[in-house]
Amino acid sequence: MKISVLRALFVVLVSLFFAPLAVRANEEFSIMHHIQDAHEWHLWGEGHSSASISLPILLVDGGLKCFSSSNFYHGKECVDTLEDGTVQSYLLGVGPAAGYAMLHEKIYRTHHDKLHFHNGHPNNPAPWDFSITKNVLSLFIGAVLLVVLMMVTANFYKRKGAVAPQGIAKFIEPLIVFVRDEVAIPNLPHGKHVKYLGFLTTVFFFILINNLLGMIPIFPGGANLTGNITVTFFLACCTLLITLFSGNKNYWKHIFAAPGVPKALLPIMIPIEIVGIFTKPFALMIRLFANMTAGHIIILALFSIIFLNKSAAWAGLSVPMALFISLLEVLVAFLQAYLFSMLSALFIGAAVEEEHH
Amino acid sequence: MELVTPSYGLLFWTGLTFCLLLLVLTKFVWKPILNVVNTRSKAIEDALKEAEKARHEMQQMHAENERILKEARAERDAILKEAKDAGSKMIDDAREKAKSEGAKLLEAAKSAIQSERNAALSEMKAQVATFSVQIAEQLVKESLASESKQQALASKLAEEIKLN
Numbered sequence: 001m002k003i004s005v006l007r008a009l010f011v012v013l014v015s016l017f018f019a020p021l022a023v024r025a026n027e028e029f030s031i032m033h034h035i036q037d038a039h040e041w042h043l044w045g046e047g048h049s050s051a052s053i054s055l056p057i058l059l060v061d062g063g064l065k066c067f068s069s070s071n072f073y074h075g076k077e078c079v080d081t082l083e084d085g086t087v088q089s090y091l092l093g094v095g096p097a098a099g100y101a102m103l104h105e106k107i108y109r110t111h112h113d114k115l116h117f118h119n120g121h122p123n124n125p126a127p128w129d130f131s132i133t134k135n136v137l138s139l140f141i142g143a144v145l146l147v148v149l150m151m152v153t154a155n156f157y158k159r160k161g162a163v164a165p166q167g168i169a170k171f172i173e174p175l176i177v178f179v180r181d182e183v184a185i186p187n188l189p190h191g192k193h194v195k196y197l198g199f200l201t202t203v204f205f206f207i208l209i210n211n212l213l214g215m216i217p218i219f220p221g222g223a224n225l226t227g228n229i230t231v232t233f234f235l236a237c238c239t240l241l242i243t244l245f246s247g248n249k250n251y252w253k254h255i256f257a258a259p260g261v262p263k264a265l266l267p268i269m270i271p272i273e274i275v276g277i278f279t280k281p282f283a284l285m286i287r288l289f290a291n292m293t294a295g296h297i298i299i300l301a302l303f304s305i306i307f308l309n310k311s312a313a314w315a316g317l318s319v320p321m322a323l324f325i326s327l328l329e330v331l332v333a334f335l336q337a338y339l340f341s342m343l344s345a346l347f348i349g350a351a352v353e354e355e356h357h
Numbered sequence: 358m359e360l361v362t363p364s365y366g367l368l369f370w371t372g373l374t375f376c377l378l379l380l381v382l383t384k385f386v387w388k389p390i391l392n393v394v395n396t397r398s399k400a401i402e403d404a405l406k407e408a409e410k411a412r413h414e415m416q417q418m419h420a421e422n423e424r425i426l427k428e429a430r431a432e433r434d435a436i437l438k439e440a441k442d443a444g445s446k447m448i449d450d451a452r453e454k455a456k457s458e459g460a461k462l463l464e465a466a467k468s469a470i471q472s473e474r475n476a477a478l479s480e481m482k483a484q485v486a487t488f489s490v491q492i493a494e495q496l497v498k499e500s501l502a503s504e505s506k507q508q509a510l511a512s513k514l515a516e517e518i519k520l521n
Contacts (some may be wrong), residue, residue, distance in 0.1 A: 037364065153386065
């Protein structure tokens with residue numbers, strides 16, 4: 001917990017330090033763009049000389065439509081000046097993407113080849129977008145990598161039986177045993193940990209592998225997947241649902257009729273307890289999101305020093321600092337995976353705990 | 358604001374991927390690996406217990422050996438002592454017996470000597486008596502060979518009687 005607070009403070013300080021620089025940065029350079037989802041995987045270069053991997057776009061709009069995102073990125077750029085003077089630039093799709101436009105990575109259906117803005121937001125209808133975005137692809141890469149690593153480990157034991165681990169199993173097995181012995185067993189009531197071990201271990205490795213993939217600067221890494229609110233939202237929802245469905249009589253009794261609380265206080269206590277059900281997974285969601293996003297922002301900001309000052313000499317300052325933060329991020333990758341699974345186990349443990357006398 | 362707005366597309370794919378991962382990994386990885394780990398840790402525990410037991414048995418055996426050795430030593434000492442005692446007793450007995458036998462022999466010799474001596478003495482006495490009678494005979498013969506001598510002796514004897 002303490003390290004999270006320190007990191008948050010650190011992010012604030014760094015943000016304050018870089019705020020003037022960010023103002024000077026033009027639209028070609030945007031940290032925010034790098035940490036958010038995109039329909040292409042940018043590799044290097046800017047503008048027309050940039051190299052990127054086009055990703056498939058899947059739209060559900062009266063049937064499934066599937067085409068490459070290059071139909072947007074190599075499409076027509078449209079610049080509208082709104083009534084209040086702000087400028088909005090968006091990409092009009094060509095070829096199979098005709099009839100759609102992409103504004104800030106969000107796809108809308110066009111009306112007369114135009115987007116119509118109201119209060120700065122387009123009021124065109126948006127189709128259901130199930131595209132394989134950068135984050136989705138990163139998710140798949142992470143999942144495949146995880147399955148391969150784990151299958152190699154599982155096969156090792158299948159072949160050799162109960163022997164001392166070798167090779168990759170030497171690395172994976174202690175982590176699995178760590179989740180069981182340090183995450184599940186201490187936080188869950190005796191004997192009940194087996195039921196939740198699958199979820200806790202999967203969450204731990206899912207977060208860990210995606211955190212680590214995010215630390216690799218180029219393809220297939222670098223996507224800010226675990227720093228994406230959608231992913232952390234989903235994981236926190238899993239914990240919430242497991243907590244709710246595992247909650248025993250004792251758990252609900254503590255919420256709706258907390259023992260030892262005067263009856264008169266219950267109208268205040270019950271809403272507080274109900275809010276409490278949701279604040280715990282909400283904190284999980286924010287913690288992982290903020291920590292991972294902050295790490296990406298800091299590293300990108302440190303490297304931006306070089307480009308904002310347009311001098312390679314600044315690398316002498318920025319590279320050691322970014323290296324230090326990168327190493328810290330490797331620690332954080334493990335720490336956040338541990339924290340998420342440990343707190344999930346703690347919340348589930350509180351819900352399945354028997355009454356103490 | 359976009360940064361903190363969940364997108365349903367990613368949510369869908371995350372949910373799908375995560376659920377598949379959960380199913381596949383739980384069935385094919387976590388359970389088999391943890392089973393193996395449990396089996397192994399149990400095997401190690403058993404082996405350790407076994408080793409501890411063997412060590413204990415060794416110790417017991419060692420103690421037993423020590424005990425047997427000690428007993429054997431004590432027995433040997435006892436036997437030695439007994440043999441020594443028996444030996445010295447035998448020597449003592451023999452000495453005792455020899456002494457008494459010697460004494461007996463000495464006694465017998467002494468009595469034999471005594472009886473020999475008595476016999477010799479009595480023979481000598483008889484001899485001496487014979488000699489004395491002969492000598493006396495001779496002497497009487499001599500002294501009473503003449504009248505004068507007879508006279509002289511009678512006077513002398515008378516003298517002696519007077520004196521008495």
